[in-house]
Amino acid sequence: MTGYVMQRLVLMLVTLLAIITLTFFLMHAVPGGPFVSDKMMAPEIQAAINAKYHLDDPVWLQYLNYLKGIASFDLGPSFKYAGMSVNEIIAEGLPTTLKVGVLALICVVSLGVPLGIVAALNRNRWPDTLVMVVATIGVAVPSYVIATVALYLFALRLGWVPTFGLDDWRGYFLPVFALSGFWISFIARLARSSLLETLQQDYMITAKAKGLKPGQILFKHGLRNSLIPVVTVLGPVVANLITGSFVIEQIFALPGIGRHFVLSITNRDYTAIMGITIFYAAVLMVMIFIVDMLYLVLDPRIKYREAR
Amino acid sequence: MTAPLLSVSDLRTSFFTSRGEVQAVRGVSFELRPGEILGIVGESGSGKSITCMSLLGLLKSNGRVIGGSALFEGQDLLTLDDRDLRRLRGDEIGMIFQDPMTSLNPTLTVGEQVIETILRHRRISRAAARQRAIELFELVRIPSAAKRLRSYPHEFSGGMRQRVMIAIALSCDPKLLIADEPTTALDVTIQRQVLALLKELQSRLGMAVILITHDLGVIAETADRVLVMYGGMVMEEAPVRRIFARPSHPYTRGLLASIPDLRDGAHQRLTPIPGSPPDMRHPPAGCPFAPRCTHAMAQCANVLPPVYDVEPGHGSRCWLHHPEAPRVEGVNDRELA
Numbered sequence: 001m002t003g004y005v006m007q008r009l010v011l012m013l014v015t016l017l018a019i020i021t022l023t024f025f026l027m028h029a030v031p032g033g034p035f036v037s038d039k040m041m042a043p044e045i046q047a048a049i050n051a052k053y054h055l056d057d058p059v060w061l062q063y064l065n066y067l068k069g070i071a072s073f074d075l076g077p078s079f080k081y082a083g084m085s086v087n088e089i090i091a092e093g094l095p096t097t098l099k100v101g102v103l104a105l106i107c108v109v110s111l112g113v114p115l116g117i118v119a120a121l122n123r124n125r126w127p128d129t130l131v132m133v134v135a136t137i138g139v140a141v142p143s144y145v146i147a148t149v150a151l152y153l154f155a156l157r158l159g160w161v162p163t164f165g166l167d168d169w170r171g172y173f174l175p176v177f178a179l180s181g182f183w184i185s186f187i188a189r190l191a192r193s194s195l196l197e198t199l200q201q202d203y204m205i206t207a208k209a210k211g212l213k214p215g216q217i218l219f220k221h222g223l224r225n226s227l228i229p230v231v232t233v234l235g236p237v238v239a240n241l242i243t244g245s246f247v248i249e250q251i252f253a254l255p256g257i258g259r260h261f262v263l264s265i266t267n268r269d270y271t272a273i274m275g276i277t278i279f280y281a282a283v284l285m286v287m288i289f290i291v292d293m294l295y296l297v298l299d300p301r302i303k304y305r306e307a308r
Numbered sequence: 309m310t311a312p313l314l315s316v317s318d319l320r321t322s323f324f325t326s327r328g329e330v331q332a333v334r335g336v337s338f339e340l341r342p343g344e345i346l347g348i349v350g351e352s353g354s355g356k357s358i359t360c361m362s363l364l365g366l367l368k369s370n371g372r373v374i375g376g377s378a379l380f381e382g383q384d385l386l387t388l389d390d391r392d393l394r395r396l397r398g399d400e401i402g403m404i405f406q407d408p409m410t411s412l413n414p415t416l417t418v419g420e421q422v423i424e425t426i427l428r429h430r431r432i433s434r435a436a437a438r439q440r441a442i443e444l445f446e447l448v449r450i451p452s453a454a455k456r457l458r459s460y461p462h463e464f465s466g467g468m469r470q471r472v473m474i475a476i477a478l479s480c481d482p483k484l485l486i487a488d489e490p491t492t493a494l495d496v497t498i499q500r501q502v503l504a505l506l507k508e509l510q511s512r513l514g515m516a517v518i519l520i521t522h523d524l525g526v527i528a529e530t531a532d533r534v535l536v537m538y539g540g541m542v543m544e545e546a547p548v549r550r551i552f553a554r555p556s557h558p559y560t561r562g563l564l565a566s567i568p569d570l571r572d573g574a575h576q577r578l579t580p581i582p583g584s585p586p587d588m589r590h591p592p593a594g595c596p597f598a599p600r601c602t603h604a605m606a607q608c609a610n611v612l613p614p615v616y617d618v619e620p621g622h623g624s625r626c627w628l629h630h631p632e633a634p635r636v637e638g639v640n641d642r643e644l645a
Contacts, residue, residue: 202407203414206413210407221416299414
């Protein structure tokens, strides 16, 4: 088991290196650069900037230098925000993104799973229909539509919550709602179908034939088995939520890292693109690793052995 | 004669599907005495499993008992409320199922699955329940019982899993054990072991057993009395020796004829019963077996025959037992004599 974990960690580093390499060369293959902008620059200034950021070095040398920085957890200076390093950009935006993301995650788990259970247990009756209609809308309607409509309704019309920012605790409602809406719906649908499948299993009839009470049957025998697919999805969901959303952060004017993700690309801010990509990839891999470890707890049939 | 432990009369169960009502059980009656092994035999869809699932309230959500009664020690299982029925299940009435591969929860240890049953029905400590589980594992001959409690179902073979199922079913000393095709999913050699175990436990513990199977060989080895079901009805009921020695219903005779006899030599063809079972959405008005019966008469298709007593304790639902019916060799040729 320890061997397996070690193997996984090494594999994660290799994956990360592959991602870094791929992103790095793809990025440099795209025409343009951070300082090729609309306003004309004097050639001397251009040359000076290129020299300062080593942009006139051969690409392979830039790559090696970048890797050297990564090895010491230095993601390099931002090309667009003078005087700021990518580490600082992430450190600055992460707390906001984390707060909203974790709240959204709590909503996803504490609403999505129970709603799915209620729907499954009331299959084809009104609670099921209601949950499924709402969840289908939640999955189908993009988050920016939800965000805009909610903003108009609750902030502008009703004035219950502020229109932007997180200074007021009420400011969290709409971003968290907009961010988690899709995933609550998604998880509710998944939990429902998974539980319905579990309820069909022979061992559920056995549990009933043993005279167990409905609560015991559902929670002890039904839920654990039906949560396995939900946990599988939750890994990437967590990664998605805590790395922020460009759209949501833009609409609610939140100073998170999600918007840097997109802005850095249009800015050709090489180091920021790299840094945020690496950050996202690392979070995703760690979450998938955690999910794989959770399987061990949930399903005793799963055993990991190191490859030889 | 002792009072029956279970007395089922005119049990009717239907499933309500989008394509109409499926009449799975159409008036089944039988009695079971304490300590008796009753075999219920019939092909798939004959209603044998549904009969037992109806008794325990284990029907799928679209299934409903629409008539009849089932007196178990004086109380009607079919009208009992959920709470009381839950108390009976797993306690007074144990049940084991066809496929031991899927009947155990894969995420709980087998020990836990036994212990939770005991704790549900007995007011004893967890440690005492664990001790009882070890005894049960020893009873069903699972080697190194105490250690195996901590194993998960996937760590057991099919035969061992069925032993676990038996241990669960027996955990509260039931008066009645319902075994629904308990050996069908097992290898032939394992089948014999499990059957022998069931029979031995039955005589040791003195419980009554309903053994559902489509395998007449299993019936011959195990049962005291046999119900032959077809089209949701009991076609013939007799002590096990009578069924094999003097089957009186053409369907039973067909079933027996379709068993390959090794003495006939390797090249003997099997004798199938031609045709297929009735569509239970539109069950025939008369005898359900009439369309496939070689002796069918004009009225067989239109009027359901009553159960004739061929002999005390041996009933057969066939018009051939009517006094004016034509004689058919082996079926009714000796009745008038």
